[in-house]
Amino acid sequence: MELTVLGQSQTTAPEAGGCASSGCGSNDDQLNHLPEHIRAKVHNHPCYSEEAHHHYARMHVAVAPACNIQCHYCNRKYDCSNESRPGVVSELLTPDQAVKKVMTVAANIPQMTVLGIAGPGDPLANPERTFDTFRQLTEKAPDIKLCVSTNGLALPELVDELCQHNIDHVTMTINCVDPDIGAQIYPWIFWKNRRVYGRKGAEILIKQQQKGLQMLVDRGILVKVNSVMIPGVNDKHLEEVSKAVKAKGAFLHNVMPLIAEAEHGTFYGVMGQRGPTHDELQELQDACSGDMNMMRHCRQCRADAVGMLGEDRGDEFTMDKIEAVDVDYAAAMVKRAEVHAAIEATLAAKQQKKNETFISLSSLSIPKKESRPVLMAIATSGGGIINQHFGHAREFLIYEANAHDVRFISHRKTDLYCSGDDTCGDGESVLQKTINALKGCEVVLCSKIGYEPWGMLEEAGIMPNGEHAMEAIEDAVAAVYKEMGEKGLLDKKPETKQRATA
Numbered sequence: 082m083e084l085t086v087l088g089q090s091q092t093t094a095p096e097a098g099g100c101a102s103s104g105c106g107s108n109d110d111q112l113n114h115l116p117e118h119i120r121a122k123v124h125n126h127p128c129y130s131e132e133a134h135h136h137y138a139r140m141h142v143a144v145a146p147a148c149n150i151q152c153h154y155c156n157r158k159y160d161c162s163n164e165s166r167p168g169v170v171s172e173l174l175t176p177d178q179a180v181k182k183v184m185t186v187a188a189n190i191p192q193m194t195v196l197g198i199a200g201p202g203d204p205l206a207n208p209e210r211t212f213d214t215f216r217q218l219t220e221k222a223p224d225i226k227l228c229v230s231t232n233g234l235a236l237p238e239l240v241d242e243l244c245q246h247n248i249d250h251v252t253m254t255i256n257c258v259d260p261d262i263g264a265q266i267y268p269w270i271f272w273k274n275r276r277v278y279g280r281k282g283a284e285i286l287i288k289q290q291q292k293g294l295q296m297l298v299d300r301g302i303l304v305k306v307n308s309v310m311i312p313g314v315n316d317k318h319l320e321e322v323s324k325a326v327k328a329k330g331a332f333l334h335n336v337m338p339l340i341a342e343a344e345h346g347t348f349y350g351v352m353g354q355r356g357p358t359h360d361e362l363q364e365l366q367d368a369c370s371g372d373m374n375m376m377r378h379c380r381q382c383r384a385d386a387v388g389m390l391g392e393d394r395g396d397e398f399t400m401d402k403i404e405a406v407d408v409d410y411a412a413a414m415v416k417r418a419e420v421h422a423a424i425e426a427t428l429a430a431k432q433q434k435k436n437e438t439f440i441s442l443s444s445l446s447i448p449k450k451e452s453r454p455v456l457m458a459i460a461t462s463g464g465g466i467i468n469q470h471f472g473h474a475r476e477f478l479i480y481e482a483n484a485h486d487v488r489f490i491s492h493r494k495t496d497l498y499c500s501g502d503d504t505c506g507d508g509e510s511v512l513q514k515t516i517n518a519l520k521g522c523e524v525v526l527c528s529k530i531g532y533e534p535w536g537m538l539e540e541a542g543i544m545p546n547g548e549h550a551m552e553a554i555e556d557a558v559a560a561v562y563k564e565m566g567e568k569g570l571l572d573k574k575p576e577t578k579q580r581a582t583a
């Protein structure tokens with residue numbers, strides 16, 4: 082068997098949403114094998130395509146304050162404008178304000194292709210506000226795809242109305258298919274004008290979710306299922322959830338880590354429930370991926386996020402700044418179409434190069450059986466290239482190079498240490514925290530890096546590398562992996578000098 086680092090061709094074509102082997106390729110290798118009509122729906126959706134998220138942007142509008150269930154991890158009252166996490170918003174909008182904001186953003190950020198309503202509560206628990214926004218946007222901005230993120234309780238009754246709008250995608254949160262586990266996540270649901278508690282409530286919710294999922298699939302809507310991984314509660318159960326939703330026809334599964342902090346005031350936060358470690362999350366995602374197409378680039382966005390995944394430009398488009406702005410949307414659509422065409426040309430050229438590039442491991446000076454996977458952290462501000470200074474990175478993309486493939490694994494958030502104050506109040510420098518966050522990585526690829534972080538990274542056993550600035554991420558990762566092989570660095574795992582992170 083010939084092993085390749087890049088441009089491998091799979092022998093078994095995965096079906097829609099499936100990958101033939103658990104370790105095979107990236108989400109986009111899988112997407113490339115999709116039927117054309119499905120590819121057309123995902124190629125420019127930053128949440129559905131890992132490749133697209135380097136080039137296309139999304140936005141959420143916060144028009145849906147109420148919710149019809151309670152999750153033990155959710156408290157929408159706590160807001161911090163610096164914080165990016167689901168359920169958090171700075172200003173709640175009316176549908177008219179939301180439409181104005183969407184059209185202004187679309188004119189200013191032409192690569193924005195998707196508008197989602199994801200709260201801060203549940204869009205389908207606020208149907209008038211949600212559908213009024215969709216109705217207006219379907220008419221006034223037909224080039225923007227619309228989507229919702231819902232817990233699914235009200236979905237079956239609203240599916241037909243939802244499908245009348247410019248919607249190809251729906252996200253449903255499904256954390257369990259077993260009501261005993263559901264009872265540990267959902268204290269109550271609001272159903273037929275009364276609260277239903279515990280297992281009984283969870284049972285109703287699960288039934289509605291499964292029914293709604295089936296109805297969406299029957300109508301040709303692509304469904305992404307979000308599951309929050311809660312160690313000790315549903316972590317062992319999520320493989321079963323993945324199989325169940327895949328069997329019903331869900332397109333993509335997004336297993337996300339629980340965020341639980343005492344100051345958020347959630348039940349889990351106050352009770353000290355922990356979220357998963359990076360390794361636990363990746364292990365579960367890998368286990369689910371044998372059967373399902375996995376999303377690994379989710380940034381758990383705010384309900385009013387604007388911009389590329391991982392960035393938030395919401396502050397540029399607050400209502401006080403845009404109320405008086407007049408948008409000529411016909412002209413904006415022309416500009417948007419030009420920008421989208423340019424992005425598509427870039428993506429096609431990238432794919433062509435990927436198909437042509439073939440780095441055979443046989444050219445490495447090491448026996449193949451001894452080669453091992455290597456994690457590399459990438460500083461990028463978008464475009465799929467290495468174009469960010471180490472000290473300016475708010476997050477690092479994590480790629481794994483192995484004997485078969487280069488694949489995207491996850492992202493890791495970090496504090497921005499080039500911001501003046503270099504301590505976090507607990508005596509540990511932000512730079513040290515950043516290095517801790519890169520635990521398990523052996524290389525950092527960035528456009529530039531200062532002497533101090535260079536030295537500290539080396540000391541932690543992570544190789545800093547600024548030699549691949551402005552190169553495509555996957556090409557650079559493959560090249561560095563090849564170099565490591567030639568230097569004999571793939572023979573054995575290096576000693577771990579990195580400190581453990583909580």
Ligand SMILES: C[S@@+](CC[C@H](N)C(=O)[O-])C[C@H]1O[C@@H](n2cnc3c(N)ncnc32)[C@H](O)[C@@H]1O
Pocket residue numbers: 148154155167168169199200201202203204230231232253254307308309337338339340341381384
């Ligand atoms: C804020 S919700 C809004 C949409 C809808 N109400 C729902 O729950 O699907 C968006 C997503 O964020 C997730 N979420 C909310 N709080 C979270 C937390 N503390 N940790 C991890 N995920 C969370 C939800 O499970 C859901 O998938």
Ligand code: SF4
Pocket residue numbers: 148149150151152155156168200201202203232
């Ligand atoms: S369904 Fe969504 S909005 Fe409602 S409590 Fe759960 S996470 Fe929060």
